[in-house]
Amino acid sequence: MDTSRPQQGHSERTVAQVGEFAVIEQVVARRSQPTTTLVGPGDDAALVQATDGRVAVSADMLVEGRHFRLDWSTPEQVGRKAVAQNGADIAAMGARPTAFLVSLGCPPETPVSVAAGISEGIGLAAEALGAGVVGGDLVQSDHIVVSVTVLGDLEGRAPVLRSGARVGDVVAVAGQLGHSAAGLALLSAGIGVEDTPDTSISALIDSHRVPTPPYDAGVDAARSGVRAMTDISDGLVADLGHVADASGVQMRIDRGLIGLDPALADAAERVGGDPWEWILTGGEDHALAATFASVADLPAGWTVVGDVASGDDSAAVIVDGRPWTASGGWQSFGAG
Amino acid sequence: MDTSRPQQGHSERTVAQVGEFAVIEQVVARRSQPTTTLVGPGDDAALVQATDGRVAVSADMLVEGRHFRLDWSTPEQVGRKAVAQNGADIAAMGARPTAFLVSLGCPPETPVSVAAGISEGIGLAAEALGAGVVGGDLVQSDHIVVSVTVLGDLEGRAPVLRSGARVGDVVAVAGQLGHSAAGLALLSAGIGVEDTPDTSISALIDSHRVPTPPYDAGVDAARSGVRAMTDISDGLVADLGHVADASGVQMRIDRGLIGLDPALADAAERVGGDPWEWILTGGEDHALAATFASVADLPAGWTVVGDVASGDDSAAVIVDGRPWTASGGWQSFGAG
Incomplete structure (x- = not known):
C-alpha cells in the first residue's frame, strides 16, 4: 500500500x-x-x-x-x-x-x-x-x-570497474532479470496490479514500477574479490557486452544456469511475449552482473550464469554457444 | 569568436x-x-x-x-x-x-x-x-x-554558509551586477552582438550568453574570514534576502556605493529599461555577495555595498533606507 x-x-x-x-x-x-x-x-x-x-x-x-x-x-x-x-x-x-x-x-x-x-x-x-x-x-x-x-x-575499497574481467572468470548475476520488462509488457497489455489476484503477476508489475537493486550484493562482491561489475540497465546481453568490450574478453552465457522463472513463463503466456527476450534484453531491473575468479568467491545472493572466454571471437556475448540475435538491449535513441 | x-x-x-x-x-x-x-x-x-x-x-x-x-x-x-x-x-x-x-x-x-x-x-x-x-x-x-x-x-576550509552574517558586518559583492539582465533586455529588443560596434553593449550581451562568475573571489573570501556568502542568481535583493533570513539580520544596501555602470545606463537608454532594476533584481550574472566583519577583511575584487543591521525590521533588505518595491528577483514559477 x-x-x-x-x-x-x-x-x-x-x-x-x-x-x-x-x-x-x-x-x-x-x-x-x-x-x-x-x-x-x-x-x-x-x-x-x-x-x-x-x-x-x-x-x-x-x-x-x-x-x-x-x-x-x-x-x-x-x-x-x-x-x-x-x-x-x-x-x-x-x-x-x-x-x-x-x-x-x-x-x-x-x-x-x-x-x-x-x-x-x-x-x-x-x-x-x-x-x-x-x-x-x-x-x-x-x-x-x-x-x-x-x-x-567506497569505504576504502578499490572501485570495481567494467574492465577487470579475465579469461576463465565465472559470470554471475545478483537481483532480478526480466521482471521489469515483464511488468511493462503486462501494463502495456492493459493488465494492472488491481486486475489480478495473482501475486506473482502483480509482483512483476511492481518490479517495473519500483525496481529493487541488490545494493548489498554489490558491496559484498567488492569485498569478495570481484573482478568486474556492472548494473543491468540496458539488458543482460547489452550490459555484459560493455564489460566484455572494456575487458577485451567474451562472455558465454548458459540459459540453463539462469533458469526460467515460472512467473515470467506465466506472464509471457498471458501477453504472448518471449520470457527469454525479457531475461536477456530487458533493462530497468537494475540487477548486477559481475565476474569472479572462481565460484568459491561468490557471496550470498549471486548466481553463476556463464564464464569468460577469450575475446578473439567477433561476438562480445554468446548465449548457449551462439550470438544472441534479438534486439540486445535498450537505448534512449535508436541508432540509425 | x-x-x-x-x-x-x-x-x-x-x-x-x-x-x-x-x-x-x-x-x-x-x-x-x-x-x-x-x-x-x-x-x-x-x-x-x-x-x-x-x-x-x-x-x-x-x-x-x-x-x-x-x-x-x-x-x-x-x-x-x-x-x-x-x-x-x-x-x-x-x-x-x-x-x-x-x-x-x-x-x-x-x-x-x-x-x-x-x-x-x-x-x-x-x-x-x-x-x-x-x-x-x-x-x-x-x-x-x-x-x-x-x-x-573546500581544500580544508570551513564551508561558507548563508547563516553567518552578523550585525555590524559590511556587505560586499564581487563580479558583475545587472550585466546579464541588460544583455537579455538588449537581445529581447532585437539588438545582437552583430548589430553594434559598441564593445560595451556587445559585452553586456556576451554577459547574458556566458556569465563569468568571480570564482577566485569566492575562495579568497573564504580564506579572509568571510562570515556569509551566496551566489547572486535571483538578483542582489532577493539573494541578500536569503542571507538575511538565514542569519536573522537585515541588509542595508546603498546605491551610492554600488555606482551606476555607464554601460548599463547606455543600454537602458537604448531599450527604455531601468538600470537599477537590472542591478538590484537581475539574476544570472552569478556574482557573489558576502558579509565580512570589517572592510579590512575584503580581498581584492570585492566592493562594499552596504552593512548588516538588526533583523527586527520587517524588510530583509532595504535599499537607500527603504524596502525595494520592484519585483525583487526571479523565480522559476511565479507564486500565486
Missing part, C-alpha cells in the same frame, strides 16, 4: 500557484539527514562526507512518457524508481549511496501533489538506503523531467 | 541517427581529465578525489526557451552558461569546482552538432576551471533540458 500518496485535496493546487521555494522547502528541507550530510539543502551547495578521500558519483535523467507514465505509476513510485536507477550505478562500483540531488522540471499546471510525491518517493527511498537528499532544483519545463545525481562511498 | 562552433555539415545528422552512445562517447569520453578524476566517464559511476574527506555538491537544470534560446546563444555558449551557473554555487561556499556531470535531454531530431556543442561548451568551461566532466546521460525529451551537477573541494 502506498500510504504516503498525496491526498486528492492537495492535488488541486499547482506548482505555479504555490511557487518554487514553497515546493522545494516542503519536500526537501524537512527530511532528516544522515550524519554524512555535513551541510544539507537550503544553501548554495551541500557538503557531504567522503571519509576515504574519494567520492563515487553518477547521474541519470528520467523523462515522463519515456521512462515512466503517471497513469501506470504513482508520483512516489516514480521517485523511488529514480533512486533505484541511480543507486544501482553506485552499487555496481562496490560503493554505498550517501547522498542524492534531484532536479525536477515540470509544467506550471502540474499539481503540487505530483511534484511533492516524486520528491517524497526519492526522499523515502534515499532514507531506506541511509542516504540524504541534499539538494534540489525545480524549474519549468514542457513535461516532467526528473534528473537525479547520486554520491557514493 | 566561437571557433569551436560545429560546422554546418555535421548539423544535418540527428541524435537519433547517430545513437546515444556515439554522441556521449564523442563529447565526454575523449576529454582529458584532471588528476582529481580517479575514474572518468564510461563506467557505471565516476570516482573523484575529495582530499579533505568532504565534497561540496550542487545541481541545476536549464530548460530551452526558459533559461536559454538557441537563436540567441550557440550550443557551446549554453554549455558554458550551465557550467557558470553551477560553478558559482560551489564558489559561493568557498570551494573550487572539481568535477561536472551532465544529463542532456533532447528531441530525436536534434542535430548532433547541438548536443555535441552543448557538451563541448561544458567540457571547455570545466577544463578552464581545472575540473573534469566525469559523467553524463543522454535521453529523449520533448525539448532540450541540460541538467548539471558540480562537485567541489
Whole structure:
C-alpha cells in the first residue's frame, strides 16, 4: 500500500500557484539527514562526507512518457524508481549511496501533489538506503523531467570497474532479470496490479514500477574479490557486452544456469511475449552482473550464469554457444 | 569568436541517427581529465578525489526557451552558461569546482552538432576551471533540458554558509551586477552582438550568453574570514534576502556605493529599461555577495555595498533606507 500518496485535496493546487521555494522547502528541507550530510539543502551547495578521500558519483535523467507514465505509476513510485536507477550505478562500483540531488522540471499546471510525491518517493527511498537528499532544483519545463545525481562511498575499497574481467572468470548475476520488462509488457497489455489476484503477476508489475537493486550484493562482491561489475540497465546481453568490450574478453552465457522463472513463463503466456527476450534484453531491473575468479568467491545472493572466454571471437556475448540475435538491449535513441 | 562552433555539415545528422552512445562517447569520453578524476566517464559511476574527506555538491537544470534560446546563444555558449551557473554555487561556499556531470535531454531530431556543442561548451568551461566532466546521460525529451551537477573541494576550509552574517558586518559583492539582465533586455529588443560596434553593449550581451562568475573571489573570501556568502542568481535583493533570513539580520544596501555602470545606463537608454532594476533584481550574472566583519577583511575584487543591521525590521533588505518595491528577483514559477 502506498500510504504516503498525496491526498486528492492537495492535488488541486499547482506548482505555479504555490511557487518554487514553497515546493522545494516542503519536500526537501524537512527530511532528516544522515550524519554524512555535513551541510544539507537550503544553501548554495551541500557538503557531504567522503571519509576515504574519494567520492563515487553518477547521474541519470528520467523523462515522463519515456521512462515512466503517471497513469501506470504513482508520483512516489516514480521517485523511488529514480533512486533505484541511480543507486544501482553506485552499487555496481562496490560503493554505498550517501547522498542524492534531484532536479525536477515540470509544467506550471502540474499539481503540487505530483511534484511533492516524486520528491517524497526519492526522499523515502534515499532514507531506506541511509542516504540524504541534499539538494534540489525545480524549474519549468514542457513535461516532467526528473534528473537525479547520486554520491557514493567506497569505504576504502578499490572501485570495481567494467574492465577487470579475465579469461576463465565465472559470470554471475545478483537481483532480478526480466521482471521489469515483464511488468511493462503486462501494463502495456492493459493488465494492472488491481486486475489480478495473482501475486506473482502483480509482483512483476511492481518490479517495473519500483525496481529493487541488490545494493548489498554489490558491496559484498567488492569485498569478495570481484573482478568486474556492472548494473543491468540496458539488458543482460547489452550490459555484459560493455564489460566484455572494456575487458577485451567474451562472455558465454548458459540459459540453463539462469533458469526460467515460472512467473515470467506465466506472464509471457498471458501477453504472448518471449520470457527469454525479457531475461536477456530487458533493462530497468537494475540487477548486477559481475565476474569472479572462481565460484568459491561468490557471496550470498549471486548466481553463476556463464564464464569468460577469450575475446578473439567477433561476438562480445554468446548465449548457449551462439550470438544472441534479438534486439540486445535498450537505448534512449535508436541508432540509425 | 566561437571557433569551436560545429560546422554546418555535421548539423544535418540527428541524435537519433547517430545513437546515444556515439554522441556521449564523442563529447565526454575523449576529454582529458584532471588528476582529481580517479575514474572518468564510461563506467557505471565516476570516482573523484575529495582530499579533505568532504565534497561540496550542487545541481541545476536549464530548460530551452526558459533559461536559454538557441537563436540567441550557440550550443557551446549554453554549455558554458550551465557550467557558470553551477560553478558559482560551489564558489559561493568557498570551494573550487572539481568535477561536472551532465544529463542532456533532447528531441530525436536534434542535430548532433547541438548536443555535441552543448557538451563541448561544458567540457571547455570545466577544463578552464581545472575540473573534469566525469559523467553524463543522454535521453529523449520533448525539448532540450541540460541538467548539471558540480562537485567541489573546500581544500580544508570551513564551508561558507548563508547563516553567518552578523550585525555590524559590511556587505560586499564581487563580479558583475545587472550585466546579464541588460544583455537579455538588449537581445529581447532585437539588438545582437552583430548589430553594434559598441564593445560595451556587445559585452553586456556576451554577459547574458556566458556569465563569468568571480570564482577566485569566492575562495579568497573564504580564506579572509568571510562570515556569509551566496551566489547572486535571483538578483542582489532577493539573494541578500536569503542571507538575511538565514542569519536573522537585515541588509542595508546603498546605491551610492554600488555606482551606476555607464554601460548599463547606455543600454537602458537604448531599450527604455531601468538600470537599477537590472542591478538590484537581475539574476544570472552569478556574482557573489558576502558579509565580512570589517572592510579590512575584503580581498581584492570585492566592493562594499552596504552593512548588516538588526533583523527586527520587517524588510530583509532595504535599499537607500527603504524596502525595494520592484519585483525583487526571479523565480522559476511565479507564486500565486
